[in-house]
Amino acid sequence: MLIVRPAASAVLITLTTALLYLTAGTALDRGDGALLGGAAIALGALIGLLTWADARHTSRTQGSLERHDRGRLMAYVFSAGPTRRTRQQTGKLVSTLTDAVERSAQYRAAFLGSMIGSLIAPLAVVAVIAIAIDWRIAAWLALAVPVIPLAIGGFQRLFRKVSTEYRMSARRLSAEYLDSLQGLPTLRAMGAGKARGAALAVHAEHVRAAVMRLLAGNQVVLFVSDAAFSLAMIALGTGLALTSLAAGTISAGQALAVIALSSLMTEPLDRIGQFFYIGMGGIAATKEIARTLASPVAHVTDESAPAPDRDDASVTLENVTFTYGRADTPVLDGFSLTVRPGERVVLTGRSGVGKSTVLGLIQGQLSPAAGTVRVGGHDVPTVPGEWLHGQIGIVAQQTYLFTGTLAQNLRLAAPNASDEDLWAALTRAHLADEVRAWPDGLDTPVGERGLGVSGGQAQRIGVARALLADAPILLLDEPTSQTDLDAEAQILAAIEEACRDRTVIAVGHTEAITASATRVIAMEDVR
Numbered sequence: 186m187l188i189v190r191p192a193a194s195a196v197l198i199t200l201t202t203a204l205l206y207l208t209a210g211t212a213l214d215r216g217d218g219a220l221l222g223g224a225a226i227a228l229g230a231l232i233g234l235l236t237w238a239d240a241r242h243t244s245r246t247q248g249s250l251e252r253h254d255r256g257r258l259m260a261y262v263f264s265a266g267p268t269r270r271t272r273q274q275t276g277k278l279v280s281t282l283t284d285a286v287e288r289s290a291q292y293r294a295a296f297l298g299s300m301i302g303s304l305i306a307p308l309a310v311v312a313v314i315a316i317a318i319d320w321r322i323a324a325w326l327a328l329a330v331p332v333i334p335l336a337i338g339g340f341q342r343l344f345r346k347v348s349t350e351y352r353m354s355a356r357r358l359s360a361e362y363l364d365s366l367q368g369l370p371t372l373r374a375m376g377a378g379k380a381r382g383a384a385l386a387v388h389a390e391h392v393r394a395a396v397m398r399l400l401a402g403n404q405v406v407l408f409v410s411d412a413a414f415s416l417a418m419i420a421l422g423t424g425l426a427l428t429s430l431a432a433g434t435i436s437a438g439q440a441l442a443v444i445a446l447s448s449l450m451t452e453p454l455d456r457i458g459q460f461f462y463i464g465m466g467g468i469a470a471t472k473e474i475a476r477t478l479a480s481p482v483a484h485v486t487d488e489s490a491p492a493p494d495r496d497d498a499s500v501t502l503e504n505v506t507f508t509y510g511r512a513d514t515p516v517l518d519g520f521s522l523t524v525r526p527g528e529r530v531v532l533t534g535r536s537g538v539g540k541s542t543v544l545g546l547i548q549g550q551l552s553p554a555a556g557t558v559r560v561g562g563h564d565v566p567t568v569p570g571e572w573l574h575g576q577i578g579i580v581a582q583q584t585y586l587f588t589g590t591l592a593q594n595l596r597l598a599a600p601n602a603s604d605e606d607l608w609a610a611l612t613r614a615h616l617a618d619e620v621r622a623w624p625d626g627l628d629t630p631v632g633e634r635g636l637g638v639s640g641g642q643a644q645r646i647g648v649a650r651a652l653l654a655d656a657p658i659l660l661l662d663e664p665t666s667q668t669d670l671d672a673e674a675q676i677l678a679a680i681e682e683a684c685r686d687r688t689v690i691a692v693g694h695t696e697a698i699t700a701s702a703t704r705v706i707a708m709e710d711v712r
Contacts, residue, residue, distance in 0.1 A: 195302025292467020422447020
């Protein structure tokens with residue numbers, strides 16, 4: 186239906202227009218102005234209605250395609266895992282999710298089907314001339330029909346490289362701009378703003394040049410199609426009409442109809458000129474989306490598998506080996522760890538020894554090269570992702586807060602939580618008194634990336650989210666590493682509340698983190 190309906194609509198509009206031209210020729214032969222006026226009004230209204238319905242359907246189809254493609258890409262982003270996801274710049278992914286998806290959807294909804302319909306339309310016109318006027322004129326015009334698809338294929342091959350270069354340049358520019366915005370404080374602190382701006386200007390110039398080459402190609406297509414093919418087709422139709430009129434095989438009205446109908450045979454070439462930019466950009470964008478989705482993901486989860494019980498809050502890593510990217514030395518090599526339900530285990534060691542890697546493996550964000558990772562007695566890659574996320578809560582080194590209110594950020598962990606539930610979680614996280622002092626309370630905006638609250642408050646919001654999630658396993662990834670001593674005491678008090686009746690695996694070096702542990706494991710000794 187994606188191609189059939191717009192193609193059929195294009196052919197139907199062409200046939201309706203052809204009927205209008207034939208009626209005009211008949212009215213001329215009869216000298217019947219009323220027939221011409223009535224046909225013009227009725228068929229003109231029908232053509233307008235068909236065009237409106239086609240545009241409305243195209244708009245709806247494009248929106249549906251955009252939602253579908255963005256859903257597939259977001260599913261890929263979530264399933265790819267951080268090690269594979271971060272191999273390409275975030276800005277490139279954003280460009281694919283926004284601009285490429287829009288161009289691809291526009292190409293498939295507005296161009297592809299109507300282009301096919303326009304290619305069929307000349308055959309329909311030839312058939313109309315053969316049936317209603319003269320088959321010999323139709324035969325001569327039919328000889329010119331194969332030129333149209335050959336011209337389209339030639340233009341596509343000629344400018345394919347240009348459209349691909351434009352998409353690549355646009356993605357690079359998006360990536361560099363987003364990197365610059367995200368790293369703006371660092372650029373200002375290091376006085377590197379002007380140098381970065383100059384580099385962005387170079388990337389922007391590459392995009393401008395690519396766009397101009399694509400537009401130049403569009404102008405070439407317009408010139409060639411208008412000056413050569415369209416003019417030649419109409420000249421051929423006019424010549425055939427006048428010759429047949431002189432021979433007496435057709436009437437004056439039929440001759441006029443042939444000339445008008447020959448103009449309909451140029452519709453595919455006219456459409457190339459109108460939509461060349463959409464077509465070539467859409468093809469490149471569609472390939473870009475396909476390449477992104479073809480990238481491997483970290484693991485494949487069987488989402489249809491039944492959800493296991495969450496009563497078993499144990500965690501087991503058995504003979505696990507893991508290496509980042511193309512590094513020669515594995516971070517973990519034959520690593521094993523068993524954490525029984527209710528235990529509090531702290532992993533210690535120098536930076537880079539694999540502490541956070543263990544947490545990533547437990548969450549299913551990373552996949553081991555060898556060995557098995559089990560949560561609740563089940564292999565992590567085989568359980569539904571929703572169940573795994575329900576088993577595990579985490580308080581990271583730095584809590585990420587989305588632009589929005591405090592309540593919205595808390596409800597990420599529990600979408601159906603009431604205000605009373607939120608206040609209860611904030612109370613246990615030792616943050617309720619401070620929030621009550623805020624004028625807007627739960628509706629207080631936290632700012633972009635949580636810049637509207639302090640680092641200690643953000644971490645306690647993270648603890649409150651973990652409490653709302655009510656997961657039986659809690660992972661702590663150095664939650665106090667970026668806070669001062671006063672904030673650390675408040676965060677640790679909140680974490681102590683969150684750890685009750687849960688299996689806890691923590692990463693940390695401070696005595697406050699290790700004091701309540703049932704086991705402390707030095708990663709250097711067990712790698």
